[in-house]
Amino acid sequence: MIHDDILKRLRTSRGGFVSGAQLAETLGVSRAAVWKHIKALERDGYGIEAVPSKGYRLLSLPDRIVAGDLAVRSGARGIGRSIVLRDEVASTNTLAMELAQQGAEDGTVVSAESQSGGKGRLGRSWISPRGNLYLSVILRPVVPVHKAPLLTLMGAVAVASTLRKHSGIAAGIKWPNDILVDGSKIAGLLTEMSAEPDRIRHIVLGIGVNVNMDLRELPVDVRRASTTIAAVAGRDFDRTAFLAVLLTELDWWYSRFLKNEAEVLTAWQELNVTLGNRVTVSGFGHSLEGAALGIDADGRLILKMDDGSLRPVAAGDVTIVKKHGHGPRGQGRR
Numbered sequence: 001m002i003h004d005d006i007l008k009r010l011r012t013s014r015g016g017f018v019s020g021a022q023l024a025e026t027l028g029v030s031r032a033a034v035w036k037h038i039k040a041l042e043r044d045g046y047g048i049e050a051v052p053s054k055g056y057r058l059l060s061l062p063d064r065i066v067a068g069d070l071a072v073r074s075g076a077r078g079i080g081r082s083i084v085l086r087d088e089v090a091s092t093n094t095l096a097m098e099l100a101q102q103g104a105e106d107g108t109v110v111s112a113e114s115q116s117g118g119k120g121r122l123g124r125s126w127i128s129p130r131g132n133l134y135l136s137v138i139l140r141p142v143v144p145v146h147k148a149p150l151l152t153l154m155g156a157v158a159v160a161s162t163l164r165k166h167s168g169i170a171a172g173i174k175w176p177n178d179i180l181v182d183g184s185k186i187a188g189l190l191t192e193m194s195a196e197p198d199r200i201r202h203i204v205l206g207i208g209v210n211v212n213m214d215l216r217e218l219p220v221d222v223r224r225a226s227t228t229i230a231a232v233a234g235r236d237f238d239r240t241a242f243l244a245v246l247l248t249e250l251d252w253w254y255s256r257f258l259k260n261e262a263e264v265l266t267a268w269q270e271l272n273v274t275l276g277n278r279v280t281v282s283g284f285g286h287s288l289e290g291a292a293l294g295i296d297a298d299g300r301l302i303l304k305m306d307d308g309s310l311r312p313v314a315a316g317d318v319t320i321v322k323k324h325g326h327g328p329r330g331q332g333r334r
Contacts, residue, residue, distance in 0.1 A: 002027055006037050010048070010058040019055040063131075063212075065111055065240050073244035079107040079137055079254055080247035086110070090117040093192055093206040096136035100194070100202040106140040107254075109247065131213035132228075133243055136206045137250060141258060145195050148203060149299040149314070152177050152191045153268045154257045155205045158249040159187050160271045160328070166245040167229050167237065172273035172328035175292070175301050175318055179209075180273055184227035186210050209246075212236045265295065271328040274301070274318055283316035292318075 005027055009018050024031045038056055042048055045062025067085050074080050082105060089095050089112045096110040112135075115128035128134055139151060156173045163171035163179065163186070171179050171186060179187035190206040210228040218226060229237050257264050269275065280289045281301065288311060290303035300312040 002029060002033070003037050003040060006034065007041060007046070010041075010046075010056060013058070015057065017051065017054040017057045022055070061238065061240070063236075063239070064113055065133075065243060070240055070244055070247075073241060074247045077251060079251040080109050081105075082108045084108065084110045086112040088112060088114045088116060091115055091206075092134050092136040093190060093204050096138050096204040096206075097192060097194070097202075100138045100204060104138050106138065107251070108138040109135055110138075111135040111243070128208070129213045129217040131239075132211045133207070133209040133239055133246075135243070135246075136204050139203045139205060139254065141200060141203065141254075143200065143258075143261075145198070145200055146298055147261065148191070148193050148195070148200060149176070150257065150261055150264060151203055151205055152189055153295075153299050154253050154264045155189045155191070155207060155250065157264060157267045157271060158246065158253045159189070159207060159209065161253075161267075162242065162246045162249045163187070163229070165249075166242055167233060169229065169232050170328070171271075173268060173271050174320075175272065175274040175295065176299070176315070178318075181227055181232055185225055186227050186229065186232070207246075209242070211239050211242060261297075265297070265299075269295070273328060274320070276324050277320045278322040278324065279303070280319045280321055281313050281316040282319070288313065288316075289321065291324075 006023060009023060020031050020034050023034045038048055038050065044066055045064060046058065047060030049057045049059050065085055067083055070083060084099065086095070092110045092112050092115065099108060099110065111133070114130045115134050141151065153176070156177060156179060159179050160171040160173050163169045169181055171181050174180050177189040178185050187207065187209040192204045192206070194201040210226060212230045213228055215223050215226060215228060215231060253264060274292050275294055277292055278290070279292045280287055281303065288303060290305045290311065293302045293304050293310070295301055296312060300314050303311045303313060305311055
């Protein structure tokens with residue numbers, strides 16, 4: 001707690017010095033204890049200048065997610081209230097599913113600097129170099145099982161909204177779970193569930209966001225279809241600050257979903273880049289082609305086939321064959 005309070009005061013000083021004596025008095029500890037916490041922050045990667053008679057000043061931040069720093073920045077009260085940070089895991093989704101089975105509370109977040117066995121949709125692997133964000137959120141919504149796919153749409157709205165607000169990037173959503181910028185993938189989602197026929201035990205919402213990684217770390221075929229926040233913005237981004245905003249957005253949109261799921265569907269449609277276009281949907285050994293008309297109340301994509309019939313699609317990979325619609329219109333929230 002003292003560790004986090006010192007960090008908060010250093011951050012809010014806006015580059016100015018904070019007196020060691022003032023910190024000690026405010027926090028009710030000795031100046032020696034303050035000095036020990038400063039040294040601990042330096043070991044965590046924070047650059048701190050100490051000047052006699054002036055105090056301490058924050059010079060630089062570590063390029064990794066630090067729990068104390070994240071707690072200071074995030075305004076989330078539900079999602080992100082409990083955060084598990086790891087340097088490397090096989091998969092944040094796998095760890096989150098294990099923690100959920102052990103009773104981890106609704107809103108628990110698992111985040112890692114890298115994954116050795118990241119999971120993508122349809123059984124694919126997800127390449128997970130350092131410099132990005134990899135997180136999974138444990139959710140325990142009291143909703144019918146058939147409503148579970150809507151949580152992927154909710155997560156996509158939160159990610160696209162964060163990119164637009166925090167990074168100024170005009171991100172759009174491609175059904176069901178890709179976040180695109182000018183046709184290139186910048187983020188993706190993967191939802192896994194444990195359920196009984198009549199109730200959801202828990203859902204894990206996995207999110208990967210390309211932030212600062214070097215695109216050359218990706219295979220050529222993946223690189224051609226991908227981008228990063230840094231590549232679009234022309235500079236590296238503070239990943240902790242981005243994650244803090246993302247957790248706040250996820251918290252807000254999850255609460256909206258629980259109160260009025262139609263609000264999430266409306267926001268998704270405002271941010272989507274799929275509807276209004278001719279698309280192919282492939283996966284599970286077959287492919288469909290038609291006009292993407294909309295999504296239904298359960299989040300399924302509605303295709304208008306060439307014979308005029310309507311076909312709901314619950315899952316698959318979408319490729320836009322011919323664009324007819326416009327880009328995303330909304331900002332996602334409020």
